[in-house]
Amino acid sequence: MQAHLDVAIGQYDGTVAEAMGYASRGGKRLRALFVMEGARLHGIAPDHAVWPATAIEALHAYSLVHDDLPCMDDDDERRGMPTVHRRWDEATAVLAGDALQTLAFELVADPRGHPDGAVRADLGLSLARAAGAGGMVRGQALDIAAETAPTPLTLEQITDLQAGKTGALITWSACAGPLMARADQKPLKTYGDCIGLAFQIADDVLDVTGDPEKTGKAVGKDAAAGKATFVSLLGLDAAKRRAADLVTEACDALAVYADAADSLRHAARFVIARDS
Template identity: 65%
Template sequence: MENFEHRLARIAATTEQALRDLLPPVAGNPIAAPMHHAALNGGKRLRAYLAIESAALFGLDAVNTAAAIEAMHAYSLVHDDLPCMDDDDLRRGKPTVHVKWDEATAVLAGDALQTLAFEILADPLTSANASVRIKLVADLARASGANGMVLGQVQDIAAETATTPFTLDQITELQANKTGALIEWSACSGATLAEEDAGPLATYSAALGRAFQIQDDVLDVVGDAELAGKRLQKDAEAGKATFVSILGLEAAQQQASSLIEQACDALSLYGSRADPLRQVAQFVINRNL
């Protein structure tokens, strides 16, 4: 089997090229450059990896769904970095969109990336079956909207001003919405494309998404800001509860490991075909950025 690091890098490069082809040309379009800056700014492309490898379980190609979820993710980061949200100046070691341009441009670039995601999914090149395309669009709208990522962001803002720190249950719900919903969509999109049952992949991705966020919280405490390319320990400065602040560092790491075991167990139906998904699950809790 292909080395995991090579596989992750290859999928990231393939997704990056697909995004480059799908984004509007910079020449003659003033919003295109900020979109390119946000969407082509590197990153692990974890969601793209999940989309492509979940489709590979069923023998399908999913470059378009990978590009769509990365466009949606890029939009969320642009808006998350705004002064009215997290107020971050750096993203992956480069100036955030509102810093390089201005706040209005950042809002509009994020909006354009969000709508591009749906445009990609609605294209017949994503799937010849219109019902499949509609389900992909509807599921992503649900995952990214008022019952998913946007709700999670609202809950995250509320956590900053709460008179008492959020409980573990509240933090778990917050992160399942803010981070987990798009991870789950990514992992389940392959089954949607194949018109197969997504149940095992939903179980896998729910555990994976929670472990991912726990590791983010761990890295926010013990990580390297220069390596991460962004400001760390923001939650502690804001007085927000996290998995680490509630559970403690060691217990949080143990829970992340347990969740990864659950995620991998959920893939037993697919046998060795799911090894790339098992590998990325291990990567999630062993990464250092």
């Protein structure tokens, strides 16, 4: 996966391309895994599935670069390294993020990803919807607005916010395989919806209990900012139980695939067991 992304970025040169490569290194690659495993379950060849899998990692990298900017979360460290705007400057970070976003659509539309242009168009359309003003961007906007809201968000509001900010791209990743196969997306959509929310709850838990040396970023920021989170509203133990219940629901949704989906079951459990 990294090699495929390196080749895609390597067609360009200059500081922006260097920053793109820097921003896309490391990480858990969970979204790419969901694409590849969902494709495998539906008989899609790996050399086709790798294109949307690489695309979602490029898009995710863009979101992190922009999320770290001073006008957003203002973070100095990501994955144990200086954030892009600290390593270079804010203008380079904005442009690198922009370029990673457009690269994602270049990759998802590449004819080598699927021979049927209609399938590639559906992948691009659904990715745009997941990433844009009705999905991830909407979630980020709600998160920013919450920082100055007169009252903390409710549990329902936080769930809605995170379904966009974190969940939309995870659900797209889970559904890409059946979409490519023109198969029923419902089992993997349920899986993706549950894992997206469990992932964010686990992040909220790590913000309270995590070790910065392992997470690769600052912890305790939410509490310091007085932000409402799953942990602040549910309590630590109840938040952990909610995440575990979501993982169970996600795994149950995979019953139609029997043992063939065990890799996705392992990934689901990892989501709430991780320390970074």
